[in-house]
Amino acid sequence: MTLARVDNLRATAGSAILVDGVSFEVVAGEVTALVGASGSGKTTSALALLGEYGDGVHLAGRVEVDGRVVVDGNGVTREAVRVRGRTVAYMPQHPGSALNPARRIGTTLRELAKLHDGDVAEAVRAAQVPGALKRFPHQFSGGQRQRVALAQALTCRPSVLVLDEPSTGLDSITRLQLVQELADLAAAGLGILLLSHDLELVRALANRVVVLGAGRVIESGGLDVLPPAPDLPGAGTSTAGRPLLGAMSLSASLRPRGRDVVLREVDLEVRAGACLGVVGRSGSGKTTLARCLAGLHERHTGQLRLDGRPLPVLRNRTREQNRRVQYVWQEVRGSFDERRPVDQQVARTAQRLRGLAPELAHAEAVAVLARLGVAAITAARPPSRLSGGELQRAALARAVLANPDVLICDEITTALDDRGTALVLELLTELKARGTALIWIGHDLGLVAAVADQVLVLDAGRVVEQGPPATLTTEPHHELTRRLVAAARIGDPGSPPVLSIDTRSEPRR
Template sequence: MSGAELLVRVRGLSAVAGSAVLVDDVSFDVVAGEVTALVGASGSGKTTSALALLGEYGDGVRLNGLVEVAGRLVVDGNGVTDADVRGQVVAYLPQHPGSALNPARRIGTTLHELAKLHDGDAGEAVRAAQLPGDTATLKRFPHQFSGGQRQRVALAQTLTCRPQVLVLDEPSTGLDSITRLRLVHELRDLAAAGLGILLLSHDLDLVRALATRTVVLDAGGVIATDVLPEPPDLHAPGTSTPGQPLLRAMNLSASLRPRGRGAVLHEVDLTVRAGSCLGVVGRSGSGKTTLARCLAGLHERYTGTLLLDDDNLPVLRKRTLEQHRRVQYVWQEVRGSFDERRPVDQQVARTAERLRGLAPEQARAEAVSTLARLGVAAITAARPPSRLSGGELQRAALARAILANPEVLICDEITTALDDRGTALVLDLLGELKARGTALIWIGHDLGLVAAVADEVVVLDAGRIVEQGPPATLTTEPRHELTQRLVAAAHIGDPEAPPMLTLDPRSEPRR
């Protein structure tokens, strides 16, 4: 396949839902052996534009313009044609990998069926997605992987279909810096082999490292090509004088299966103080989310002690309504936490009604105000979850937790789907909560952002705390090998950065 072969041609693409214009006059090309990036804020039209390559669109959405994929007409001037390129020419990796994985099937079974259907090579796809191909891994179900690992499982499924065009929607979401750097080199290799890649991302470092051409979108329209926007200054909450110990975990161990089998956390000790932020970092699969779920009461297979104000904190189903209000959790993959049949603003307001006893009108007003503070307009929040972008829904999940007026707020990768502006809005609001005495637990893969937010940072590896200390010390004088590697891999904008492949992906534990 020639590197100059034009695989995708999009001209004057528009998408309208009722009176709302989702995409307006968007044009771009995808060439074999190259990466084209669509860049823009959450809700700018990136995903809508990309899905047009598959002829996909939501209920009530009308597509117009010209979309050709590998010489086949997908969308013409009168709308969608009969061309079916899904899984044959174009493969799409969604932003939330859970939606691409069958929770009831082992990943190896799915991969081998796809390989047979598309004459692909499951083993090669698994290696390209940086997953171990051993039998134990292939026998696991999607829920037995961390969020970042599920992202790679979904990528392996996509590559098994042997597409000519690969559409990646925020592929670095949930990945630690080491895996993110590996992803850069893997995607370069795929492009060098002749694949055409359409990258949708707000991660400007990732775009700089990969893209041959860029198209910047705003409010559904193209505002620039081949010029990336300057990132705004992020004002993180910063460090503060910690208050009294509020939430404590002592000798906390957790497993995935009964009787301690499949252990993922080992003898973890943590103290979170009022008005402070504890940062938790580590590789994908290191146990970060399991730790968060234990603290939130959602993971019941644990041993050790959890205390809230020196009182025992049981699992969620045994917590009082007040304990539920005081400890709130915003998890990584938020789409599954919303009811698709109800508007988002109603679901956000419901928290204040149920946990604080507010009247429906007062709760809705507070919900709309909080959502607006986070950049989600009232007209957007009044839609069902399927009509919001990943970043908008991520902020709505945060607003829902904030409406409980929690004293402990556990944030699991809450900015992974956000551009810099969205992240800045989140940081501003969390800074206010922290100043009022709320204790934050910030779980993230972006060590730089976690270090800017946190007063104390712990590094998890294989379910154990391997290093802990002030963020300035961890980022400038890291002692443990993993911390050193996370710091070294934090910046991927340099295309000459060497591949960091000495860590065997098989060493990654289950979540």
């Protein structure tokens, strides 16, 4: 049974053509996947099912959902209001935009359940977020917020579920659990539209595949139309220089007086020209560690040192200290001002922290963005007109323009396809060669192992194992490390989801 049909969809913004002639179907009990590079039109095409579009965008073609015409030759119809959140539920790539920061999760879910006759307990179970109802969105890690947003969508009891990069920010263990849960939802009759650059996720779930490129359908059919996964270049190991950034007995809590401790006695050191990798399950404390090092999390104890000297919290750091330690965080959309073009915001870093003239700073910003695959015409738009992957690379470019000595990267490739990831790794390889110290926080143990010289494994805020990546991936000692390695090695397209993985709830971040 066809739940949604898109025929010859066209999306334009002025003279720019964003989507041209895209067609696909969403069928009950099946998963349709839209794949393609960042900016290929996946999100624009998917949002047409809800009759939603960006500022200045016009939709044409024909979109039918549950027998209702949502888009016709004249644009979006009044029927779109009838399907949003009822027939079709959408989980965005950046979950922060879907969660109310001032309300507890349980309050929001219960209101949605009342409106749509939903089941809060079932939605929470399917999204793998037990114990979430009494907490606020800021008390979750990025990966946990992703699953809370999924629970919010499922509470509406939709017939069609649109998932925009649902594996973003998830560790390999949780990602395998997500595969099983989504397969169960499809088996129960839900129609799923999956937007993803994660080809392993697509191979595990999809019945139909539509490959997009520059807003057009390149290929469509079964899993055989998926491109092969290329070997990504690694940043490689390096000869480390002098110690740059260090943490000693670093502990952190979410609330005053040491309540809700999320980091416990962490010690680390990163040297010039080296890369320290940090891995762990979603909610293990990775992002809190990054925020402490960047000076953004003030409820911490212990010592931070830069070049052997005390490093205070951000509000007490000098301009030079701010320049030397830069942080690229996981959910980047909220870090951009919607009222200003992206290229100007990227250039502002070089102006404020290095004293460059506006013209020189802008030229440097455009050059770095181009190296990362973000064209000048794209970077000149406001943030809402860029895809998640384009904004992720713009956030990296913004930090790089400070010429930092230490660059902290928190899940900076989660929204990127293989080409985008390769461009990022090429740039970071150059930075390492110049002596920049990198801290790479990630959920993909294989990618972290490829770029890092040393790896820390966090579990419940503690370092449970550390060492060279080759040792950790071939001879893991801690149980969590063994589970992460086992989950990362499951890449066979025909492999079924792993059902024996421990599904205990993760700690708060």
